Amino acid sequence: MERVFNFSAGPSVLPVPVLEKVQKELVSYGTSGMSVMEMSHRSAEFEGIIKKCESLLRELLEIPSNYKVLFLQGGASTQFSMIPLNLLSKYKKAAYINTGTWSKKAISEAKKYGDVDVIASSEDENFSYIPNLEDLALFEQYDYLHITTNNTIEGTKYSTYPKTNSPLVADFSSNILSEPIDVSQFGLIYAGAQKNIGPAGLTIVIIREDLIGSADKNCPTMLDYKTHVEASSLYNTPPTFSIYVAKLVLEWIKESGGLNSIYQTNLLKAQLLYDFIDQSDLFSSPVKKENRSLMNIPFTSTSDELNKQFLAQANSAGLVNLEGHRSVGGMRASIYNAMPLEGVEKLVHFMSQFEKKIVEEIVR
Amino acid sequence: MERVFNFSAGPSVLPVPVLEKVQKELVSYGTSGMSVMEMSHRSAEFEGIIKKCESLLRELLEIPSNYKVLFLQGGASTQFSMIPLNLLSKYKKAAYINTGTWSKKAISEAKKYGDVDVIASSEDENFSYIPNLEDLALFEQYDYLHITTNNTIEGTKYSTYPKTNSPLVADFSSNILSEPIDVSQFGLIYAGAQKNIGPAGLTIVIIREDLIGSADKNCPTMLDYKTHVEASSLYNTPPTFSIYVAKLVLEWIKESGGLNSIYQTNLLKAQLLYDFIDQSDLFSSPVKKENRSLMNIPFTSTSDELNKQFLAQANSAGLVNLEGHRSVGGMRASIYNAMPLEGVEKLVHFMSQFEKKIVEEIVR
Ligand SMILES: Cc1ncc(COP(=O)(O)O)c(C=O)c1O
Ligand SMILES: Cc1ncc(COP(=O)(O)O)c(C=O)c1O
Ligand SMILES: [Mg+2]
Ligand SMILES: [Mg+2]
Ligand SMILES: [Mg+2]
Ligand SMILES: [Mg+2]
Structure with a gap:
């Protein structure tokens, strides 16, 4: 597997x-x-x-x-x-x-x-x-x-x-x-x-x-x-x-170079995801910018129904456990030290494709 | 290894x-x-x-x-x-x-x-x-x-x-x-x-x-x-x-057949070791017969010096962790479910060889 x-x-x-x-x-x-x-x-x-x-x-x-x-x-x-x-x-x-x-x-x-x-x-x-x-x-x-x-x-x-x-x-x-x-x-x-x-x-x-x-x-x-x-x-x-x-x-x-190096990679990974979320019309972050976690990144789309679709399709694409905590719903990407940059790139790519499809459906 | x-x-x-x-x-x-x-x-x-x-x-x-x-x-x-x-x-x-x-x-x-x-x-x-x-x-x-x-x-x-x-x-x-x-x-x-x-x-x-x-x-x-x-x-x-x-x-x-079967094997393993200890002139068990554990079998030879020799040689023979608990000394063989019969047989064989050598040294 x-x-x-x-x-x-x-x-x-x-x-x-x-x-x-x-x-x-x-x-x-x-x-x-x-x-x-x-x-x-x-x-x-x-x-x-x-x-x-x-x-x-x-x-x-x-x-x-x-x-x-x-x-x-x-x-x-x-x-x-x-x-x-x-x-x-x-x-x-x-x-x-x-x-x-x-x-x-x-x-x-x-x-x-x-x-x-x-x-x-x-x-x-x-x-x-x-x-x-x-x-x-x-x-x-x-x-x-x-x-x-x-x-x-x-x-x-x-x-x-x-x-x-x-x-x-x-x-x-x-x-x-x-x-x-x-x-x-x-x-x-x-x-x-x-x-x-x-x-x-x-x-x-x-x-x-x-x-x-x-x-x-x-x-x-x-x-x-x-x-x-x-x-x-x-x-x-x-x-x-x-x-x-x-x-x-x-x-x-x-x-991997110790905590300085790990930290730089963590900043990079988180920035990639936050930047995408912030420019996106579909996805948004509930968290005030200066307090955003580098490890756990909650986000939502514009409806529960779309969240559900997103989670199911992400799962099929090998991007798993993106559900938000049962107490808050929505999505959450936990991108701890061991999550490679590639994983975040794949996620951002998937999110942008998902958004494109939604926009196309609305236009059509 | x-x-x-x-x-x-x-x-x-x-x-x-x-x-x-x-x-x-x-x-x-x-x-x-x-x-x-x-x-x-x-x-x-x-x-x-x-x-x-x-x-x-x-x-x-x-x-x-x-x-x-x-x-x-x-x-x-x-x-x-x-x-x-x-x-x-x-x-x-x-x-x-x-x-x-x-x-x-x-x-x-x-x-x-x-x-x-x-x-x-x-x-x-x-x-x-x-x-x-x-x-x-x-x-x-x-x-x-x-x-x-x-x-x-x-x-x-x-x-x-x-x-x-x-x-x-x-x-x-x-x-x-x-x-x-x-x-x-x-x-x-x-x-x-x-x-x-x-x-x-x-x-x-x-x-x-x-x-x-x-x-x-x-x-x-x-x-x-x-x-x-x-x-x-x-x-x-x-x-x-x-x-x-x-x-x-x-x-x-x-x-492995469930607890009845495991129990039969445990009885067999323990009996093998206790029988050897009881007939041995060198090794003895401190425990009253009717209360003997099937899992943890403490035993000693006739001196601390011989215990030490026994433990070192057993270790070299791939029979390890036979030291008694630090509070009591001597030897202890823990023979839990996962210890195969073969392990106990090897131990008993090793003990009998060790005893033979000791007896020969005394005779010589
Ligand atoms: C910040 C924080 N504190 C405490 C806990 C509880 O930890 P544990 O499940 O190890 O008791 C968690 C679990 O996710 C946590 O994230
Ligand atoms: C009978 C018995 N009770 C309690 C303990 C203590 O167990 P633990 O180390 O899991 O706290 C042991 C440990 O060997 C034990 O053998
Ligand atoms: Mg946004
Ligand atoms: Mg919390
Ligand atoms: Mg004896
Ligand atoms: Mg005890």
Whole structure:
């Protein structure tokens, strides 16, 4: 079966060279005589894999030495609980910025464990923008400020991050590794792996050392960052195979020139699609220009009926998973790191052909 | 690289036909044009996989219709918290039987959330047996009774399960699917996948319906069974690839004749090793005969020095991961479902050759 172009929001496309390497090594890895899936997480071989995975991540993101890197389970959704359980230690109060579905989930979970102030929101305009953060006063009465750096469903991203004296906690699930960032701006960064890192079932947490060790005493052991820091992510059996694939993805990013180079390609890919959408009479983007995501690009045609036709025909043309999230409808092209430029070109070409046909039908 | 015989306690050996199938389908699954790792968990294709995985598990274990099957993350270690958080609803008190390292971890976690009575223990004799359960009075003042059906580190297993009016909660991590069981005896069964089910990163929970929905109101959403029951394990992104491999393992078990047939082979493999150990002057088993595990077989020679020699030479002969758990030392052969009879035969042959050499050296 020929491969399609997969615009899924997550789990999502992986680099073909990574998949081919996984395939080659699947039954017997290196000189181990076994599959990575069969390896004890305490074996020298697997320790080599997880250590390399961490060092690549540190290198690519230039993570300062006072940050720990954790390989966890439970998805970003489990972080929605772990963050307040671990960080609401002094003021028992946190600030959240509400920029969409995932922010809202993070907010409602945090409310179980302390006071939550939603200090800014873009809900008034359907989350089509990122609130202006210049108005944000510096504050110190919060244990942390939580943001969602890229809103997977709504297609927005922060261009600058809020300046704050409280630790900045950031859900980077859908744009981690898509561009260089200054990790030292953040207290904690987290991301489910299933977009830019690797297979589902792995969650990456990057946490500043001073934020470790203040969890509530009734915090479940597995939800206490300290547990995993002390055991170097080997407190219990980690998702070994996902960590191995993540390592290969990080190697692929490095070989592709690192985050600067990946970022340039991402800008190019997104620009291609946004430019087409903006000049098109049929398609439009709901998102304010300066807040547009490079990873998730929602768009619509002029009617639900045309959206449906578009999606069906795109699917037949090997451009798949272009449906918008069930909560918003329309279309969404998720063009993560592993989506080749060729995939976006094909999509834009297909969109322009589709538009032409529609116009011709109307004229006829 | 030729494959070795891998006696790891977990993650552990997988059936070769499963690995070969995974390899074949790795880059492009069926007619999907993508890897299973790249599939949206909400796609029709993946829904087919997870539904099939559940129906195979139901068929093989003959799970009654008033039980739900959940595919979760976090390992068995997260269940140590989820169980008390969800089940300590009426008496706020649970009974635990302490049969080893994993029981102890389950106990200490439960103590965070309610009263715990350790109603039986084999700690007095180094966990080398399962406490006699005939003395156990029926009791009703507990929300549940927790047991570890197979003690991975100590090499013991229950031959009969305690009769109780409280729901019986069982950690089946290291012997699920190794023999037929009567699921209706249990209120909740859980197991990390990485022994008899599939790759690490997936946890299976089988829960009787009446035990769902009584979680503490501050229970993290991701730790509430109800969350996952209501969403059919798709509340958030599940470990999709591990679920796919688990499905292949279940198909392999079915093709191997189901649990009766698997059980007969497991009896044969274990008997071969125990018989050799028992007649040997060099090797011995620390475990009481009637409580010996079919899956994890600890043994020792007569000295630490000989153990070391044995492990090194076995390793060179392609019999790997025979080290006992770091907490107990000696040797341990984990011979899960996927360990072929040939692997055990090779091990027994190697042990007898090793013994011969030792005897000859002494004589000389
Ligand atoms: C920004 C963001 N946060 C959180 C999540 C939830 O992640 P998970 O499914 O790993 O729990 C998602 C999933 O798509 C997401 O896009
Ligand atoms: C019986 C038993 N329970 C619990 C665990 C812990 O499982 P996990 O590493 O998935 O948390 C293990 C791991 O080997 C085990 O053997
Ligand atoms: Mg969102
Ligand atoms: Mg337009
Ligand atoms: Mg044990
Ligand atoms: Mg003996």
